[in-house]
Amino acid sequence: MPRNDYQKKLSDLRDDVLYMSEVVAERLRMGLDALEQKDEELATEVIEGDGEINRMYLDLEQDCVDLLALQQPVAGDLRFIAASFKIITDLERIADLATNLGGYAIDAQRDVFPDVDVQRLGEYTLDMLEGAMHAYSEESPAECRAVAESDEDLDAMCAAASETVVRDLIETDEFGGDVDPSDERIETLMQDVSRLLLTVRDVERIGDHAVNIAARTLYMIENDDELIY
Template identity: 90%
Template sequence: MPRNDYQKKLSELRDDVLYMSEVVAERLRMGLDALEQKDEELADQVIQGDGEINRMYLDLEQDCVDLLALQQPVAGDLRFIAASFKIITDLERIADLATNLGGYAIEAEKDVFPDVDVQRLGEYTLDMLDGAMHAYSEEVPDECRAVAEADEDLDAMCGAASETVVRDLIETDEFDAGAETSDGEMETLMQDVSRLLLTIRDLERVGDHAVNIAARTLYMIESDDELIY
């Protein structure tokens, strides 16, 4: 492959990874909106759209394999292709977590424990993803480290949210041993609690994947593995 064509392929790979990240971020936003609005149609769009993300992932995976096999890149180009390969894997997994949110939105019948601000957690993860992808796009190492630092705050927020759910569950009237609560009502309450805890866990995982993207990007830029774990 002529040098100009090779450089064009590298540029196209970066553009395609960035496009995939935009689609994934949109699906995550849709999942959060579906949860907030109890919108089953929107939730179904997120779930049905997962196939598109999977196909996008497989196409980009093949592009990375072809560049590695046919061009045998070295140094910075090798790190870029390897980082892109790892990043699309994290993006695909974030899309899976967005699909989970769609499923929770369909199953949930009502809001439980309004003290837990799921949308705030979701916005925070979207900001982290945006920061990680901007670092990849513009090759800004400080933004990679900023995403890793933000994850510590997200972990604390998710931990506090989970504790709030457990505390409120213990204090709620339905959980009071003296309250007249049917088995069906208790089962519904526990299912709602379980979905909320899973939502918090999944958003925390989105943050973890954003950190993975930042870590691979930092290695791509500076050959620095300090964020890789």
């Protein structure tokens, strides 16, 4: 392949990975909005759109394989293709977690723990994702490290949210007096609690994937694996 064509394929790969990240970020926003608004139509749109993300992932995976197999890249080009391959995997998994949020939105019964601001947690992870992808786009080591540092704050916020749910559940006097385990209201409450804890867990995992993207990007830029391990 002529050198110009090869460089264009590398450039196209970067552009396509960035486009995939934009689509994934939009699906994540939609999942968060569906959860906040209890919007089943929006939630269904997120869930049904997962197939598009999967197809995008498979197409980009094949592009990476072709570049590796046919061009036998070395040094910086090899790290770029390998990093891009890993990044699209994290993006696909973020999209799966956004789909989970859509499912939780459909199953949600009510807001039982108003002190837990899932939207705030979600916006924080969106900022991390966008920061990681901007680092990839601009090849910025400083932004890679900033995303990794942000994860500590996210972990703390998610831990506090989960503790709030458990504490409020223990202290609740919603039903007063003795509680009958067969009461359907108890079952509904426990389902809502489980959904909320799963939501917090999945948001935290989205942050972990953003860190993975930053780690692979740093390796791509500086051949530095400090954030990978």
